[in-house]
Amino acid sequence: MPDSTHLSNKGISASKSPMRIDLEIYYEAMENLYHSETNPDGALPMNVAENHLCWDMLRNRIEKVTRENTIPDWVASYTDPAGAPSFREATGEFFSKFLMHVPVNPDSLAFSGGATSTIEMTSFLLANPGDTAVIPAPSYPVYTGDIGTLPEVKRFDLQVPSMPLSSEYQFDLQLLQDAKEKIEANGSAFRMLILTQPDNPTGRIYSEDFLRKIADWCIEHQIHLIVNEIYGLSQLDIKNPSLNKYYPEVSPFISFGKIMAEYQSPFLHFWYSFSKDFGISGFRIGVLHSHNEDLIHAYRNAGLGHSISNYTQWVIQEVLLDHDFLKAFFKSFQQKLTESYLIVSQTLQNLNIPFNPSRGSLFVWMDLSEFLDEESLKGEEKLWLEIYEKTGILITPTNGFGHTEKGWYRIVITSLNHEELKVAMKRLSDFIQIKRKG
Ligand SMILES: Cc1ncc(COP(=O)(O)O)c(C=O)c1O
Known part of the structure; x- marks a missing residue:
């Protein structure tokens, strides 16, 4: 077929291959972010592997560098x-x-x-x-x-x-x-x-x-x-x-x-x-x-x-x-990360949702296969979208992880602070309980 893009073959292929399939919906969620007072029904993006737990601490240290030194x-x-x-x-x-x-x-x-x-x-x-x-x-x-x-x-x-x-x-x-x-x-x-x-x-x-x-x-x-x-x-x-x-x-x-x-x-x-x-x-x-x-x-x-x-x-x-700063920074990060993990893992335990016990990373890998209408990528996409539409929680879509078992999803636990994470877990619990009632 003639191509009107005037790009190389690799350019044409790149123009048609989004880096990840959830980007558009992620940008939509970012425009409608949850806020306890101004947007309590807003979205809670938990799909991109971002760590926002200790930015305030690092920002202060970086600002000290730029304030106190000549370049x-x-x-x-x-x-x-x-x-x-x-x-x-x-x-x-x-x-x-x-x-x-x-x-x-x-x-x-x-x-x-x-x-x-x-x-x-x-x-x-x-x-x-x-x-x-x-x-x-x-x-x-x-x-x-x-x-x-x-x-x-x-x-x-x-x-x-x-x-x-x-x-x-x-x-x-x-x-x-x-x-x-x-x-x-x-x-x-x-x-x-x-x-x-x-x-x-x-x-x-x-x-x-x-x-x-x-x-x-x-x-x-x-x-x-x-x-x-x-x-x-x-x-x-x-x-x-x-x-x-x-x-x-x-x-x-x-x-x-x-x-x-x-x-x-x-x-x-x-x-x-x-x-x-x-x-x-x-x-x-x-x-x-x-x-x-x-x-x-x-x-x-x-x-x-x-x-x-x-x-x-x-x-x-x-x-x-x-190094003194780094020591304090990583101590604080580990405490906060562990707290985030506890908030999510205890919710999943209470709901009897299987998940892989983690030693680290920014994620929990959980098994939502009981809620799939069909064991296929299409079935997984449907559930992923349903969770977003009904709860505002955007988890990572399943595409591209490369394993054959269906129904496992990644949730990023460090993109929200602990209060927001508790709101997300309450919404997820409500969703799952309603789903199970059928
Ligand atoms: C395993 C792994 N490698 C590489 C990256 C990309 O990292 P960077 O933002 O430094 O390019 C990520 C980001 O999620 C990752 O999880």
């Missing part, structure tokens, strides 16, 4: 496209002290605009067009576009049994071997394995022992293993007296950075972003950490178009150097 000269000029040296150093120290608990060499870090850009750049540099990245399902829907649109890497959703519900991932490595054979039989190469911990959407983590087993398997098969710890400091306080009974025997959270420091393998990599733990998705800061020097050089050489504004790097570097 250094380097900010106005070009710098290293992989990140200004002083910003890489501050981030290395932050990783070392707060997440990985091993020394982190600033030269093993390369930055770009958000995890989105970091994922895209890394995929472009590690895999050839047509290669495949394997991702345990369910997982972050936008990985498909990040690895696919420009790098042209295919997504293979590894179907990991969801039962029994668990806060830790465990699966037979034979699944990876089977995936490899299937991918190769289709003429592609299993090039990357992407894990996320804590996971989006399930909140699961990987035990240190299991991470090591997966790393050994990947190195043996010369497959790049990348662990995305974008939610690395969004961990629940599972020692909280209201939560600890649900986590009787659990593994400690171990950052993959610690394992990488020991292995020093060119096949092991790590992603992070300041969007979630810090709640500053608008600042657009993502980072690759790797001991593969060639990869970091390639990132630097190809990355100018993806680099972050020096002003952003400077401001955040000043915050990162203040």
Whole structure:
């Protein structure tokens, strides 16, 4: 068919592929936001992975930086496209002290605009067009576009049994071997394995022992293993007296950075972003950490178009150097996140709605399959819209998570404050009780 857009083939395809299907309805909800006094029937968007719990605290600290300092000269000029040296150093120290608990060499870090850009750049540099990245399902829907649109890497959703519900991932490595054979039989190469911990959407983590087993398997098969710890400091306080009974025997959270420091393998990599733990998705800061020097050089050489504004790097570097502030910030965030999780999980427990016990992330992954009219994407979309229309609660649509079981939905628990979250849970309870009465 003749095309009148005058775009390239990729341009035409992009013009017809919305980044996510809920954006229009999300903008509608944002125009009609709930307010206890001025708009008590308003919408409660809980679909986008935003963390608004500690912005006031961070804003004050950022304003202190801009109020009390003169902007250094380097900010106005070009710098290293992989990140200004002083910003890489501050981030290395932050990783070392707060997440990985091993020394982190600033030269093993390369930055770009958000995890989105970091994922895209890394995929472009590690895999050839047509290669495949394997991702345990369910997982972050936008990985498909990040690895696919420009790098042209295919997504293979590894179907990991969801039962029994668990806060830790465990699966037979034979699944990876089977995936490899299937991918190769289709003429592609299993090039990357992407894990996320804590996971989006399930909140699961990987035990240190299991991470090591997966790393050994990947190195043996010369497959790049990348662990995305974008939610690395969004961990629940599972020692909280209201939560600890649900986590009787659990593994400690171990950052993959610690394992990488020991292995020093060119096949092991790590992603992070300041969007979630810090709640500053608008600042657009993502980072690759790797001991593969060639990869970091390639990132630097190809990355100018993806680099972050020096002003952003400077401001955040000043915050990162203040470890006392970071300690207080993450303590407060963990308390608030745990409270948000309790508000949602206790509501679901009272309603007898199954959900995956989480160790962290900004989500609860819940099973609403009992309310599906039909076990299909269409049935899921109908229920998703019905919840929005009847309650004003916008949860994440099910498209693109890549798993085969129907009726599981992700709810973002950090986009609303605790009072708003309680209103949302009351509306959800009323909806479910009416639904069950039939
Ligand atoms: C697993 C995962 N990776 C990457 C991203 C994108 O992050 P950024 O805003 O830093 O691009 C998200 C955002 O939801 C995510 O959940």
